[in-house]
Amino acid sequence: MTATPGTRDLAHCLLTYEAGAGKASEPMESPALRVYEKLRRSLGEFVGVAGFQSLASRALAMARSEIPGLRAVQVSADGALKGLGQGLGQGLSEFGPHIDLEEDRAGELQAGEGEIILIVRLLGLLRVFLGEALTLSLLRNAWPPEAFDDRNSGNGRKA
DSSP: OOOOHHHHHHHHHHHHHHHHHHHHHOTTSOHHHHHHHHHHHHHHHHHHHHHHHHHHHHHHHHHHHHOGGGGGEEEOTTSOEEETTTOTTTSOTTTOSOOOHHHHHTTOOOTTHHHHHHHHHHHHHHHHHHOHHHHHHHHHHHSOGGGGTTTTTTTOOOO
16 A cells, blocks of 8 residues: 555654654654554544554554564554554664654655654555545544644645
């Protein structure tokens, strides 16, 4: 399953927002893990814990096919990410907690690419199973409007 430009742009917006929001509040947690946890809380209420765990497990399996280093990461029964005892972004030293979002937008594999691909795959599955309108509605319930401000900037694409 290839990520659509809109899905990748949406992931980029959420990761960029969380990267900025995390500078003061939680500097040790990666932006991707914060995005994942917000998705888990928000979508878990909608599809249930088992439903989210199933979607997250499938997204992780898809991301592993692209980034073999994600093999150490697991999705627990409650949907939480576990990897090398510390979770995504903390235990995967080959990726590190830093995500270079500008380099990512150029389409090159960078540090943190495994985290980005996992979020992109999860958002892609949500769009397939829930539809774009419902997915965006659920995301807007979990993030403030400013998290989506740059979705149309630069490239003219919409998520």
